[in-house]
Amino acid sequence: MTAPDPKEYFTQYLKRNNYRITPERFEILEAVIHCDGHFDADELFLRMKNAGSKVSRATVYNTLDKLTECGIVARYRFGERLARYEIVFGTEHHHHVICRKCGKIEEFVDKRVERFARDAAEALNYGFEHTVMHIYGVCRVCRTRKET
């Protein structure tokens, strides 16, 4: 059901929408594939720059938009101003638990979340697309340091 390879999938997506196939776009996709966990746009840009890439910040932002549009990566806002990204191509749909003290983010998968979301969307007559659930709390480590 999902294409076997994100590069292949991205190529199809670009063609289907009459976007151009450029080396920069694939260089960025390659870098994204090698990120694990969450990353932000500037972090990705700097990592690529340090690795000798010549792509510009603007192109990184532009390409992350395209990758988000086609569902290869997901964009999150964890109550911050900056956007965080994550590859979701070929992975199971999951949600996040965030520590309000140290910012650590953990993931969990539970099919029920999507069911709730779908029910709510239908009840309000929306065509469901996707849902984001963030759970905020304080992790075990931060709770044992007992200040504030």
Place this chain on the structure above:
Amino acid sequence: MTAPDPKEYFTQYLKRNNYRITPERFEILEAVIHCDGHFDADELFLRMKNAGSKVSRATVYNTLDKLTECGIVARYRFGERLARYEIVFGTEHHHHVICRKCGKIEEFVDKRVERFARDAAEALNYGFEHTVMHIYGVCRVCRTRKET
């Protein structure tokens, strides 16, 4: 269980944390109480300014932080850079369904969501604080206009 009046509650909160009781803070709380639905910081600032208030933007931001900390208002990021706020004092805990085309935001209450979030947090050994669920879809109106 909740205090009867947000002003009273805010006063207690400020005292408890050795923050000062200033007229600006209560002027802002008053304005927040008269907002219905979601609003952003600048919108609130401008509304107050037009109504003749002398409070500064900085104080509006500062006070919204305090109101968020003590749970009188909630701060959301609906995938945008700006933060949106809403009074939640004395209201039922609810979630949001957002139209990806026109940006309309509707609310829904589902007790299962919070129960579920609590379980998930505990399973990962987090002290649960709160949860945010955003559901993205396309509203009835936007679906009937059938272009992209």
Place this chain on the structure above:
DNA sequence: CTCGGTGCAAATGCTTTGCAATGTC
């Protein structure tokens, strides 16, 4: 050859900060 894409730097927009003046405790 035509436009969409790129790199750069400057601009934008939301939010925060520095600092001197003010007002709460």
Place this chain on the structure above:
DNA sequence: GACATTGCAAAGCATTTGCACCGAG
């Protein structure tokens, strides 16, 4: 009186944009 809070303007930060050049189709 001490020090948190205020107002103002300037700074900050993530992101977007304008524009001249480049290269994919």
